[in-house]
Every structure is written in structure tokens, then in C-alpha cells.
Amino acid sequence: MTCRDACEPGAIRFSLAIGGARPRVEAGICTGCGECVPGCPASAISIVPRPMEETADA
Structure with missing residues (x-):
């Protein structure tokens, strides 16, 4: 749980x-800072950039 x-x-x-606890990221709270990634001993979390959304003015 690091x-x-x-x-x-x-x-x-x-x-x-089954097999233990699994991490779940609350997207509405997550800031995308990535501090959780290096501390995860099971490599269960990764940060993936979202595609940029097109604006209505574009």
C-alpha cells in the first residue's frame, strides 16, 4: 500500500x-502527479497521458 x-x-x-487487495484510482481526485508510480511494488499503477480535447473554437 505504499x-x-x-x-x-x-x-x-x-x-x-482474489489473491489480495488491488489499487483503484479515483479519477476525480487524482491530480496526475505520478508520485504513486515509483512506490508501487507490484507495478499495478501507471500514468498515461490523455489525448488533448478539441475545443469548440478550433
């Missing part, structure tokens, strides 16, 4: 699953 501990806004929650 990824959860590294997440300052508290966006990472754990759900029980």
Missing part, C-alpha cells in the same frame, strides 16, 4: 480481490 501512502490527495483506494 502507492496509497505516497498519494497526497488520497486518490488511491484498495478493493479486496
Whole structure:
């Protein structure tokens, strides 16, 4: 749970699953800082950039 501990806004929650707990990132809380990634011993979290959204003025 080191990824959860590294997440300052508290966006990472754990759900029980077969074989142990699994991290779940709350997208509405996550800032995308990436502090959780290096601390995750199972490499279960990654940061992927979102495509830029087109604006109505474009």
C-alpha cells in the first residue's frame, strides 16, 4: 500500500480481490502527479497521458 501512502490527495483506494487487495484510482481526485508510480511494488499503477480535447473554437 505504499502507492496509497505516497498519494497526497488520497486518490488511491484498495478493493479486496482474489489473491489480495488491488489499487483503484479515483479519477476525480487524482491530480496526475505520478508520485504513486515509483512506490508501487507490484507495478499495478501507471500514468498515461490523455489525448488533448478539441475545443469548440478550433
